[in-house]
Amino acid sequence: MTKTNAMRILEQAGIPFEAFEYEVDENDLSGVHIAETLNIDPECMFKTLVTRGEKKGIQIFVIPVAEELDFKKCAAASHDKAVEMVHMKEILGITGYIRGGCSPVGMKKKYPTYIDETAILFDKIYLSGGKRGCQLYIDPQVLADFIGAEFADLTKDSPRA
Numbered sequence: 001m002t003k004t005n006a007m008r009i010l011e012q013a014g015i016p017f018e019a020f021e022y023e024v025d026e027n028d029l030s031g032v033h034i035a036e037t038l039n040i041d042p043e044c045m046f047k048t049l050v051t052r053g054e055k056k057g058i059q060i061f062v063i064p065v066a067e068e069l070d071f072k073k074c075a076a077a078s079h080d081k082a083v084e085m086v087h088m089k090e091i092l093g094i095t096g097y098i099r100g101g102c103s104p105v106g107m108k109k110k111y112p113t114y115i116d117e118t119a120i121l122f123d124k125i126y127l128s129g130g131k132r133g134c135q136l137y138i139d140p141q142v143l144a145d146f147i148g149a150e151f152a153d154l155t156k157d158s159p160r161a
Contacts, residue, residue, distance in 0.1 A: 004130030005096070006105040010138075015146055018137040019129055024100075031065025035126075038135065042066045045126040045135070046119065048102045050091055053080035058094055060113040060149075062104050062127065067116070067155035077114050077152035103130040104147055113149040115140060120151055 001021050003011075010017050022037055035042040042065050049061045049069060059078050061069055074083045091099050096108040104113050104127065119125050119140035127143075129136045144151060 001134070002131075004103070004106075004134060006103040006128075006130035006136065009106045010136070010146075013146060015138070015142060020126075020135045020137065021133055022135070024133040034135070035065060038126075040126055043118065044122045044124070046116070048104050048128055050086045050094055050102065051083045052086050053078055054082040056080045056112065058086070058109075058111045059083060060104055060107070060111045061116075061154055062113065062119070062149070063116040063155050064118060069154060070156045073152070073154050074114070077150070077154060078112060097128075097130060098132070101128055101131040101134070103128045103136070104143070104149065105136075106130060110148070113147055114152050114154060115144055115149045116154045117151045118155075119144075 001019060007019055031045055031047045032042050035045045045065045046062050047065045051059050051061060053059050056078055061074055063069060071083050088099050091102060095102055097103060124137050125140045126135045126137050
């Protein structure tokens with residue numbers, strides 16, 4: 001497995017994680033499809049979304065792959081007036097990662113990051129390893145502490161435990 005920037009950063013910091021590779025289906029980059037391919041519960045697989053806040057600029061939201069961002073909840077969590085998705089063409093320039101391979105670890109800059117609170121229901125969660133075809137398996141609290149993320153309710157009508 002080729003090491004990604006996210007993996008190198010975690011290793012240098014002594015953060016424990018496991019990395020998994022899978023074959024990329026260019027016709028279906030959805031996280032739910034990836035979870036099914038890897039035989040993983042989609043509730044513990046998270047996607048990294050890049051947004052722009054009206055006042056605070058770029059913000060990162062990490063949510064379960066089958067869920068959708070609730071922009072009002074995201075704005076409230078980030079203490080911003082409004083939040084919207086950045087255009088797909090902007091993701092590489094902002095983060096250093098391509099769509100489908102965006103990890104909250106190792107972006108070009110340190111952006112305010114929020115992880116959906118459901119992550120804490122799991123001992124470990126899956127998220128992008130920094131390239132398509134690579135998932136990291138990591139403790140969500142350790143991840144949040146390392147990247148300076150906050151947990152918040154971020155998704156539309158998500159069932160809460």
